[in-house]
Amino acid sequence: MTGPGGSVRGLPGAVAVRLSFAALAVLAGCTADRRAEPATDAVVDDLGRRHDVAEPRTRIVSLIPAATETLVAIGAADRLVARTRYDEAPEVAELPSVGGGIDPSLEFLAALAPGLVVLWASGAGGARLEDRLDELGVDGYGAALETVDDFRRHARNLGRLVGLAERADSLIARVEGELAAAAASWAGRDPARVFYVVQPDPPMTAGPGTFLDSVLAAAGAVNAFADVRGNWPLVSMEEVVRRDPDYVIVPVPGFGTPASPPGRRDPAAARLAARAGWSSVPAVSAGRVISVDAALFGRPGPRMGTAALYLASRLR
Numbered sequence: 001m002t003g004p005g006g007s008v009r010g011l012p013g014a015v016a017v018r019l020s021f022a023a024l025a026v027l028a029g030c031t032a033d034r035r036a037e038p039a040t041d042a043v044v045d046d047l048g049r050r051h052d053v054a055e056p057r058t059r060i061v062s063l064i065p066a067a068t069e070t071l072v073a074i075g076a077a078d079r080l081v082a083r084t085r086y087d088e089a090p091e092v093a094e095l096p097s098v099g100g101g102i103d104p105s106l107e108f109l110a111a112l113a114p115g116l117v118v119l120w121a122s123g124a125g126g127a128r129l130e131d132r133l134d135e136l137g138v139d140g141y142g143a144a145l146e147t148v149d150d151f152r153r154h155a156r157n158l159g160r161l162v163g164l165a166e167r168a169d170s171l172i173a174r175v176e177g178e179l180a181a182a183a184a185s186w187a188g189r190d191p192a193r194v195f196y197v198v199q200p201d202p203p204m205t206a207g208p209g210t211f212l213d214s215v216l217a218a219a220g221a222v223n224a225f226a227d228v229r230g231n232w233p234l235v236s237m238e239e240v241v242r243r244d245p246d247y248v249i250v251p252v253p254g255f256g257t258p259a260s261p262p263g264r265r266d267p268a269a270a271r272l273a274a275r276a277g278w279s280s281v282p283a284v285s286a287g288r289v290i291s292v293d294a295a296l297f298g299r300p301g302p303r304m305g306t307a308a309l310y311l312a313s314r315l316r
Contacts, residue, residue, distance in 0.1 A: 043157040046121035047130060047142035056163030061109060062118040063101040063129075066145050066301035068092060070155050071118075073302040074167040081112050088295060102129065110136045116161060118143060145300045146231055148214045151175070155302075171302055178305020179218045182312045186220030192315045194221040195245040195283075196297075198232055200275055203240055207231045211300035219311035221247070237277040247315065248272065248283045251294035266291050290314050 042050040061082045062068040068087050071080060077091040082098045098104040098112075102120060109117065119129055121142030133140040141161070143154050152172050159168025194216060198204040206212040208226045216223055224245040225235060250268040268291035273279045283289065290311070297307050 043160055045142045045157070046144040047140075049140075049142065051116070051139065051141055051157075051161060053160045053163075057116040057161050059113065059115045060118065060162070061098060061104075061112060061114045061116075063098070063104055064118055064120060064143060064145060065101070065295070066151070066299035067118045067143060067154065067158065069299065069301040069303065070151070070158055070168075070171070071162070073171050074155070074159055074162070074164045076158075076162045076164055079162055081114060082108075086295075104129075106132055106136065109133075109138065114138060116141055118158070120144070146210055147300065148179075148211050148304065151211065151300045151302075151304065175302055175305045179215075179308055182218045182305065182308035183220070185309070185312045186315065189220070189316075191220050191222045193224050193243075193246045194249055194315075195224045195240055195243070195247075195281075196249045197251070197272070200250075200272065200278065203235050203237055204232055205235060207233050211304060212297065215297065215304050215308045216311070218305075218308040220315050221249075221311065237280070241280050241282075245281075245283050247288045247290055248281060249297075249311070250289055250291045251297050252291045253294045265289075 041054055042052050044050055058079055059081050060071065060076070060079045062071060062080065063084055065084065065086050068080065068083065069089060071077065072089055072091045080092055080095060083092045083095045084101050084104070085097050085099060086101065087095075096108075098108050117133055117138055117140045119133070119140050119142055121130075121144040130140045130142055141157075144150065145154060155168045155172055156165070159165040159171075196206045196212060196216065198206060205225050205228075206216070206223060207228055207230045208223065210231050213223050213226065224240075224243045225233065228235070250266075250272055252268060265287040266289050269284065269287045269289035272289055273284050278284050292307070292311065296303055296310070
C-alpha cells in the first residue's frame with residue numbers, strides 16, 4: 001500500500017473524454033465477462049485452490065466484509081454462523097464475532113466447525129491464515145478483492161458455492177445497472193476532479209484500477225491521482241496542494257449517507273482543515289469537502305452502485 005504521487009494535470013476536455021470512457025468501461029467490461037462459461041464441478045479462488053460446488057455450503061464464516069455483504073445480498077445470510085467486528089449489516093448483527101478479518105480467533109473458528117471460510121488472499125497475513133485453516137481441516141476460500149471485476153468474479157463463485165448462482169447473477173446485474181444510472185446522471189457536465197482521503201496523515205488515496213477509482217468514475221469524478229502506481233498509494237501533502245482537486249472526499253465511520261442541505265458546509269470540512277497542512281488545500285479552505293459513509297465507499301461489494309449514485313448527487 002505504498003507509492004509516491006506523480007505529476008500530470010490533464011486538460012478539462014481530455015479528462016472528460018477519458019472519464020466518459022472509464023465510466024463506460026466499468027459497465028461494459030461485464031458484458032464480455034458475462035459470456036457463457038463451461039459448467040464445472042468446482043470454482044477456483046485467488047489462492048489457486050479448487051472448491052467443490054456439488055453440495056451447497058451451509059456453515060460459512062466470511063472474514064471479508066464485502067464478501068459478507070455479497071452473501072447477504074444473494075440471500076445466504078442464514079448460512080453465516082459468525083461475523084467479524086467490522087460487519088454492521090443488521091442481518092448479521094446478532095451473530096458471534098470471530099474478531100478481525102486477518103487475525104480471527106482460530107480457536108473459536110474451529111469450534112464453529114464451518115464448511116467454508118472466506119478470507120483475504122492478498123498479503124502474507126492471508127497466506128498464513130490459509131495455512132492455519134488447512135491444519136484445522138477447514139476449507140478456506142481466498143479472495144483478493146480490489147476491483148469491480150473481482151467483485152463480479154467472487155460474487156459468481158460464492159453464488160455457486162451456496163447454490164444460489166442465479167441470485168448472484170441478478171445481484172451483479174443490479175450493481176451494473178446502478179453504476180450505469182450514476183454515469184447517466186451526470187451526462188452533459190464536466191467531471192469533477194477529486195481527492196479521496198483513505199487516510200489523512202500521511203495522506204493516502206485510491207490508486208487507478210481499484211474499485212473505488214471505478215466508483216468515482218461512474219459518479220462523474222476523475223481521480224486527482226489517477227496516474228500513480230499502487231492500489232492505495234501514500235502521497236505528499238505538497239502534491240495534494242499542487243494538484244488542486246475540485247473536491248476532497250472524506251470517509252467517515254458511522255456517518256451514513258444523509259442528504260446534504262444546499263448551501264451548507266459539510267461538517268467534515270472544519271475537521272479536515274484543523275489537521276496540519278490540510279488548510280493549504282484550496283478545496284478544503286473553500287469548504288469543498290464531501291463526507292461519505294466509510295463502509296459504503298470502502299468495500300468492493302453489492303453497494304458500489306449505491307455509493308456511485310450518492311456521490312453523483314453530491315457533485316451536481
